[in-house]
Amino acid sequence: MNTTFIREIEEKDNAEVATVIRKVLIDLGVPKVGTAYADKALDSMFENYKVPKATYFVVEQDGAIIGCAGVAQLENYEGNVCELQKMYFLEEARGKGLGAMMIRTCLEKGKEYGFDKCYLETMPYMKAAQKLYLKTGFTYLEDKMGDTGHYSCPVWMIKDL
Numbered sequence: 001m002n003t004t005f006i007r008e009i010e011e012k013d014n015a016e017v018a019t020v021i022r023k024v025l026i027d028l029g030v031p032k033v034g035t036a037y038a039d040k041a042l043d044s045m046f047e048n049y050k051v052p053k054a055t056y057f058v059v060e061q062d063g064a065i066i067g068c069a070g071v072a073q074l075e076n077y078e079g080n081v082c083e084l085q086k087m088y089f090l091e092e093a094r095g096k097g098l099g100a101m102m103i104r105t106c107l108e109k110g111k112e113y114g115f116d117k118c119y120l121e122t123m124p125y126m127k128a129a130q131k132l133y134l135k136t137g138f139t140y141l142e143d144k145m146g147d148t149g150h151y152s153c154p155v156w157m158i159k160d161l
Contacts, residue, residue, distance in 0.1 A: 007057065008058075021042055021068065021086060021088050022042070023090065028123070074145060076148075084107075100132060107161060140155070140157055
């Protein structure tokens with residue numbers, strides 16, 4: 001029987017989380033520049049989220065990390081908006097409802113932190129992800145908010161919390 005649960009990242013998870021994120025990005029053919037792939041934070045996600053009003057979560061199944069996502073203040077933006085960040089799932093984790101569970105977990109944390117809205121950026125061809133975001137109440141934006149440095153992610157979405 002496999003045990004699957006969502007929990008906050010621990011320091012010991014750093015290498016495994018970086019491996020999961022890079023594998024998913026490579027599998028999906030995401031550019032390595034202007035996306036999460038190039039983020040310095042990938043190798044130290046635990047430390048990167050040890051700031052106020054930020055939490056990163058992992059989905060653990062039978063001792064292995066199969067997905068992850070976080071929520072934090074939207075970078076270089078003045079409003080009370082958080083960002084759903086670095087949400088990635090290995091192929092074997094997709095289509096099982098884990099993405100919806102992870103989004104709910106992150107949005108609840110964003111509400112707990114007192115944010116008014118949640119923003120995200122994604123790629124045009126990530127249709128399954130966009131379908132999930134729409135299903136959970138996100139709507140499309142005409143332009144980006146803030147400046148995350150992910151200039152290769154031209155799809156922007158927002159949700160009231």
